Amino acid sequence: MNDMAGIPTPDKSDENFWNAFSNLVEPPWNEPTVDDAFAMDEKVLDAVRALAEGISTRALAYSAAGTYFDPVLMAAPDVQLALLRALYEAKLSVDRLAESAATVAGRSGANYAQLGAAWGGIKRQSARLKWPHAVVRNSTKESIPLNYAGGTAVVHHDADADAWWYTATGADHQEMESGPDHGSYAEAIAGATEFLLAHALPDRQSPA
Numbered sequence: 001m002n003d004m005a006g007i008p009t010p011d012k013s014d015e016n017f018w019n020a021f022s023n024l025v026e027p028p029w030n031e032p033t034v035d036d037a038f039a040m041d042e043k044v045l046d047a048v049r050a051l052a053e054g055i056s057t058r059a060l061a062y063s064a065a066g067t068y069f070d071p072v073l074m075a076a077p078d079v080q081l082a083l084l085r086a087l088y089e090a091k092l093s094v095d096r097l098a099e100s101a102a103t104v105a106g107r108s109g110a111n112y113a114q115l116g117a118a119w120g121g122i123k124r125q126s127a128r129l130k131w132p133h134a135v136v137r138n139s140t141k142e143s144i145p146l147n148y149a150g151g152t153a154v155v156h157h158d159a160d161a162d163a164w165w166y167t168a169t170g171a172d173h174q175e176m177e178s179g180p181d182h183g184s185y186a187e188a189i190a191g192a193t194e195f196l197l198a199h200a201l202p203d204r205q206s207p208a
Contacts, residue, residue: 106134153192170199
């Protein structure tokens with residue numbers, strides 16, 4: 001466990017909050033343990049099993065007949081193929097979320113070496129190829145979408161006001177366009193993220 005005593009933890013009402021928010025903490029994470037990895041496996045399996053039961057022909061037949069779908073049926077070869085299909089969807093979901101995380105981190109100050117280190121230690125060049133829009137020299141010229149909590153947001157720069165603003169559409173289809181009153185990309189993306197979380201579908205919202 002890294003020493004966290006020197007890491008500032010200001011409240012959002014603190015005038016130093018956004019400055020602390022924008023400064024990248026080193027090291028950014030503690031290496032996951034084997035127990036952490038197994039716990040993640042269980043959570044992923046819960047998610048893909050639910051999807052597999054929703055798309056499995058056999059499971060749907062049991063549901064239509066009003067017959068109890070015994071958990072042992074998950075081992076049936078066709079249900080395992082449905083599980084494999086669900087795992088593929090989980091992989092696509094991970095790829096989408098990774099692109100969003102890399103873009104937010106890169107636009108907020110992380111470099112490709114740091115992105116590569118976070119993605120299992122791939123080389124800087126590989127990270128650049130994987131997420132070509134994550135880190136740019138002049139982020140005011142491009143607006144890259146962020147996909148989060150089932151919604152989408154795009155952060156823009158107002159050159160005249162030298163300020164940032166965002167447009168967002170939540171998972172519930174509610175839309176938001178902020179004013180150009182954010183002092184940095186990081187502040188604007190934080191505002192967009194708050195909006196997307198507030199307008200996530202019930203099963204996507206974080207527990208209180």
